[in-house]
Amino acid sequence: MTYVEMSQDELKEEIKSLKEIYKKYQDMELSLDMSRGKPCREQLDLSMGMMDTLNSEADLSCEDGTDCRNYGVLSGIHEAKVLIGDMMENNPDNIIIYGNSSLNVMYDTISRAMTHGIMGNTPWCKLDKVKFLCPAPGYDRHFGITQYFGIEMITVPMTPQGPDMDMVEKLVSEDESIKGIWCVPKYSNPQGYSYSDETVRRFARLKPAAKDFRIFWDNAYGIHHLYDDHQDYLIEILAECKRAGNPDLVYKFASTSKITFPGSGIAALATSLNNLEDIENQLKHQTIGHDKVNQLRHVRFFGDIHGMVEHMRKQADVIRPKFEAVEEIFEKNLAGLGVGEWTKPRGGYFISFDSLDGCAKAIVDKAKKAGVKMTPAGATYPYGKDPLDSNIRVAPTYPSIDDLKTAAELFTVCVRLVSAEKIYREKFN
């Protein structure tokens, strides 16, 4: 029986019982964190071998003889471009290897567009208005960057096939002030959706009014599968753009942050040769080069893309049980009550939970008061404002499986209690 179908007495009894359970969790003085997409210790341990790949006896020259210990090589060493090219499904020649963070690469890309413009177009800071499309729910740090630069954000609803493409096509073709769109195309943050073939095809065929419109394609979870035999496949966007006659339409980002060590990995951008030339002409003022020793370390550790894929299978073995545990607990405690829905992704770092309208903040708040930290409600929307107050991002990777189960159980108690109280209030008060 769903909560809305319950009689007043039944619902009152349910609330009373839930409050008792909640109280017990409070008494446990928990301190658990399901808020951020961080790898857990066991995942990090899988990369410890990387610390041995370069030692004092190693030759730190790369294949072309460059001494990686010294200055130079603005766009990254070739063998790193090959490895990351295989990871990103792009030609090494289309790649710049950066420093430790793809978020920083995205920030820089927008920052340069603000001060210098894209390919000779007016710098965005000289325009009255710059807008970005923001498929939502989405990644809070994407929205943080655009908000920081005073870029107006327009929410585009997400569907299981990707952003609402009717809306995207209409908006970008009509409004020259729309300069970009944030995309996490595979195992999206937070829903774990992968864009359908049709969605990618339509992206590659966009006809933006603005010449300097770019798709910011953050393929953060390209090889982050949970199931070896049930993977999502995505049409490669650079190739599709080229085929569609729109070669310069996309900036594609990726990193090894959730492959080796977050913050100590390598990040990359893949894009057309025209875009690369434009970027490198700016980048040369910005730095003499990124950390080539760390690039070499990654190349020597993985060997090739097969090594990386095998490594990701081990990572999946660590985190798959966590995703399944959360889904099981949600199913056991919430199915059939009509109090919310959640996604069951095949990869990535998140499960997305949609509560009844107007309940997300209260649920996150209740979980917090019992010692379980969730991503703040609203964070998955531009300006931190979820219009329906219903989306909650669940990040299962970081806690231990036991902690995670406790946190997930408590979370479902909070969902049920907040939902029951809302329904009671609306139906019987």
Place this chain on the structure above:
Amino acid sequence: MTYVEMSQDELKEEIKSLKEIYKKYQDMELSLDMSRGKPCREQLDLSMGMMDTLNSEADLSCEDGTDCRNYGVLSGIHEAKVLIGDMMENNPDNIIIYGNSSLNVMYDTISRAMTHGIMGNTPWCKLDKVKFLCPAPGYDRHFGITQYFGIEMITVPMTPQGPDMDMVEKLVSEDESIKGIWCVPKYSNPQGYSYSDETVRRFARLKPAAKDFRIFWDNAYGIHHLYDDHQDYLIEILAECKRAGNPDLVYKFASTSKITFPGSGIAALATSLNNLEDIENQLKHQTIGHDKVNQLRHVRFFGDIHGMVEHMRKQADVIRPKFEAVEEIFEKNLAGLGVGEWTKPRGGYFISFDSLDGCAKAIVDKAKKAGVKMTPAGATYPYGKDPLDSNIRVAPTYPSIDDLKTAAELFTVCVRLVSAEKIYREKFN
């Protein structure tokens, strides 16, 4: 006898003889590089032990328990702040540890000032005019950044005591559009001058018309002494600014680029707590954090500042003979001819050579045609334009001592030939 004192026949004979020598160098088909301040292989080898400090058995947690392998810690791990604080002569609390390049930190600092302004002041990109003072000769990549952002550069003459402070004081107090000044205060690039006590005192007491004026104090060579017993000492600028009641006047930059591996070291900024707060509020949109594993690697390798100082003594032992070889050859081949002057720095990475007016480009060109690459003439001035065409930066560290001697000998031949021809032209044609 100087060249100007020579008779026509004497000078003609000298030119003839120099041309023959020059031809011999050309026949050697040299390919030598004295253009960039790069450490040589032997210097890099000194840091190979750093590759062993972290291995797969190491605990990659820092003192406060943070796992350096995971996300977080925006401003750097504490023990790195302590080490770099000792290196920079600043309190660890005044420091942000960045990524692999201080040039990039300077770029970012100016880029943020352009788009967001400093401490609530108008973003520079919204102003009609932004100007920087550029003590020259100076560092070409500094000038490259300001030029890239369309900032007007005003040349300030350098003296052995530092920039012409009468001019600096007058300009910054009168012109609100002057927002900054580039300084390499110790073992300056390219002259190797260290600012006098009076110069630093006057910097700390500047009364800029612009509230958002900042001194960009690039202390790139703070511990890069050539002589253990003849070091330059510099008044610490943050402390002096604080004493002078101007605590927020300065951004100070440094890195380990020429201590461990260029491009794979760690960079830092030291400034007042007010400035730090302003910067961190912006930085948090830019990145989740820098490479903590590499920070930890540096800390464990050096242990403390004494370890770093001992390391720099070994570096000095490698490069001191190179500086001395160049100075010896200059002395032997050029002294008393009246064809140029050069500096004899006690540290840093460069010797600065001043030719007769109008000869620098021709000398560099002649050296290039005999296979010796110098920093382009003019590079040490804003917009790459040396008004007297006389300054040439000599970078002795990278080549082997034998190559360096050959290059320095050839360089002096070029200086003499170009100078003799100029004098001949002016006196006897």
